[in-house]
Amino acid sequence: xxxxxxxxxxYTTGERALEDVTLTVEEGDxxxxxxxxxxxxxxxxxxxxxxxxxxxxxxxxxxxxAGAYRGAKANAIKKNIGTVFQGFNLLMxxxxxxxxxxxLEITGKRRHEIKTRCEELAELVGLSDKLRAYPASLSxxxxxxxxxxxxxxxxxxxxxCDEPTSALDSFTAKEILRLIKDINAKLGMTxxxxxxxxxxxxxxxxxxxxxxxxxxxxxxxxxEILANPQSAKTKELLNFDx
Amino acid sequence: xxYIETGFFRHHLEVFLEFRSVLWESTLETLYMTFATVTMxxxxxxxxxxxxxCLGKGGLFPNRAVxxxxxxxxxxxxxxxxxxxxxxxxxxxxxxVGSGIGNNAAIVAxxxxxxxxxxxxxxxxxxxxxxxxxDAAKSMGANNFQIMFKVLLPESIPSLIRGFSITTxxxxxxxxxxxxxxxxxxxxxxxxxxxNFWRYDIMLIIIIVIxxxxxxxxxxxNLLATKIDRRI
Ligand SMILES: Nc1ncnc2c1ncn2[C@@H]1O[C@H](COP(=O)(O)OP(=O)(O)OP(=O)(O)O)[C@@H](O)[C@H]1O
Ligand SMILES: [Mg+2]
Numbered sequence: 500x501x502x503x504x505x506x507x508x509x510y511t512t513g514e515r516a517l518e519d520v521t522l523t524v525e526e527g528d529x530x531x532x533x534x535x536x537x538x539x540x541x542x543x544x545x546x547x548x549x550x551x552x553x554x555x556x557x558x559x560x561x562x563x564x565a566g567a568y569r570g571a572k573a574n575a576i577k578k579n580i581g582t583v584f585q586g587f588n589l590l591m592x593x594x595x596x597x598x599x600x601x602x603l604e605i606t607g608k609r610r611h612e613i614k615t616r617c618e619e620l621a622e623l624v625g626l627s628d629k630l631r632a633y634p635a636s637l638s639x640x641x642x643x644x645x646x647x648x649x650x651x652x653x654x655x656x657x658x659x660c661d662e663p664t665s666a667l668d669s670f671t672a673k674e675i676l677r678l679i680k681d682i683n684a685k686l687g688m689t690x691x692x693x694x695x696x697x698x699x700x701x702x703x704x705x706x707x708x709x710x711x712x713x714x715x716x717x718x719x720x721x722x723e724i725l726a727n728p729q730s731a732k733t734k735e736l737l738n739f740d741x
Numbered sequence: 742x743x744y745i746e747t748g749f750f751r752h753h754l755e756v757f758l759e760f761r762s763v764l765w766e767s768t769l770e771t772l773y774m775t776f777a778t779v780t781m782x783x784x785x786x787x788x789x790x791x792x793x794x795c796l797g798k799g800g801l802f803p804n805r806a807v808x809x810x811x812x813x814x815x816x817x818x819x820x821x822x823x824x825x826x827x828x829x830x831x832x833x834x835x836x837x838v839g840s841g842i843g844n845n846a847a848i849v850a851x852x853x854x855x856x857x858x859x860x861x862x863x864x865x866x867x868x869x870x871x872x873x874x875x876d877a878a879k880s881m882g883a884n885n886f887q888i889m890f891k892v893l894l895p896e897s898i899p900s901l902i903r904g905f906s907i908t909t910x911x912x913x914x915x916x917x918x919x920x921x922x923x924x925x926x927x928x929x930x931x932x933x934x935x936x937n938f939w940r941y942d943i944m945l946i947i948i949i950v951i952x953x954x955x956x957x958x959x960x961x962x963n964l965l966a967t968k969i970d971r972r973i
């Protein structure tokens with residue numbers, strides 16, 4: 500479903516964010532990417548979401564070398580990918596319904612279609628009573644639910660989540676993770692979760708990769724890696740407790 | 742003391758009544774120049790500001806080679822004192838509106854002064870929109886047109902309205918100087934009576950009229966901006 504083939508990313512500033520990264524995310528899987536701040540996790544997600552182009556290597560999505568696409572061709576692929584961000588990134592001047600409607604408006608859906616879909620999605624994320632509220636009046640957990648509903652609006656085949664729980668308290672974080680897991684089970688979309696917290700990966704991901712200083716240091720089944728970590732970096736992440 | 746104050750008030754009331762028709766005419770002329778300038782300056786400044794945002798660093802289609810000279814022209818125009826611009830543009834106004842003096846000539850100069858100011862303000866307002874929100878729209882496959890008209894502009898509307906209020910007041914204040922090139926309005930009235938005849942009583946009435954207009958504009962637009970803003 501998503502493949503990175505020998506991908507390197509050097510930003511125009513000269514920053515080497517990723518070096519020779521290769522990984523595959525299977526269809527319907529929940530894949531976790533974990534690593535410290537600055538490791539290159541968000542860069543990886545931006546490549547998968549076609550927000551950045553690889554410097555070298557290929558980003559293959561739905562079997563196409565989509566990493567090289569620009570403009571309308573890239574936009575067409577992006578409409579099959581939903582993204583959830585750490586900072587929610589909601590439109591502050593639009594209501595909850597308006598936010599969920601946004602990606603549908605972009606794809607030129609009809610009014611009544613949009614309305615029905617908004618109600619469906621609000622129900623799915625448990626916000627049916629908040630459709631007319633504005634983001635400023637919502638709690639962090641509710642904002643992230645709106646963001647998830649918005650990411651799911653166009654029925655994407657891929658859901659990318661960049662630190663979806665980092666801005667939330669641990670209780671709300673668990674609720675959001677459970678929601679993502681439920682949605683994956685119900686709708687079967689390929690899901691990638693980025694986090695600096697290995698416990699998040701442990702809780703929801705089937706497969707995982709550990710990233711450190713622009714490289715993948717370990718990749719495989721979550722259960723196996725956690726039971727028998729090979730890399731010193733993985734052990735470091737596992738043993739980190741305050 | 743009481744007598745003097747009552748006399749002061751009564752005197753100015755009498756002057757006001759005596760001059761009310763010329764005051765009214767001048768107010769209308771000022772409003773006409775302000776309104777015409779605001780309309781045309783926004784017709785130029787708003788798209789120019791949007792264009793600047795697109796060309797700027799991190800914009801929708803960054804292009805330093807176009808952004809830098811454009812930015813330079815805007816800064817230069819903005820740094821010319823209005824009084825000098827007003828006189829310097831007389832030949833240009835003659836070319837555009839057929840006369841180098843009068844209300845319409847003043848409007849030409851006012852537009853030239855206000856459009857770059859508006860462009861900068863629009864640029865600032867649009868650049869204040871959270872990059873994360875723009876990223877989110879891009880991640881959904883929004884094209885540049887959609888990002889501009891569905892994200893950047895709607896998200897910055899409260900800020901644009903506040904800017905509109907400041908611009909309008911500035912233009913009105915600048916239009917007072919246009920009396921120098923024979924334009925009408927409260928500015929010319931103040932120059933004619935206040936400076937030529939030392940009529941400080943008329944001057945005071947003109948100041949009160951201007952303060953009232955400015956207060957109304959400020960109040961209405963701030964109310965509108967607050968009502969519209971969903972962040973509060
Ligand atoms: N747009 C950019 N331009 C230049 N350098 C960048 C850009 N985005 C990221 N970087 C750099 O690339 C490196 C990796 O950044 P990235 O955001 O991918 O890390 P991350 O693992 O997501 O970190 P965090 O946990 O702090 O979000 C960092 O050194 C960062 O400074
Ligand atoms: Mg990050």
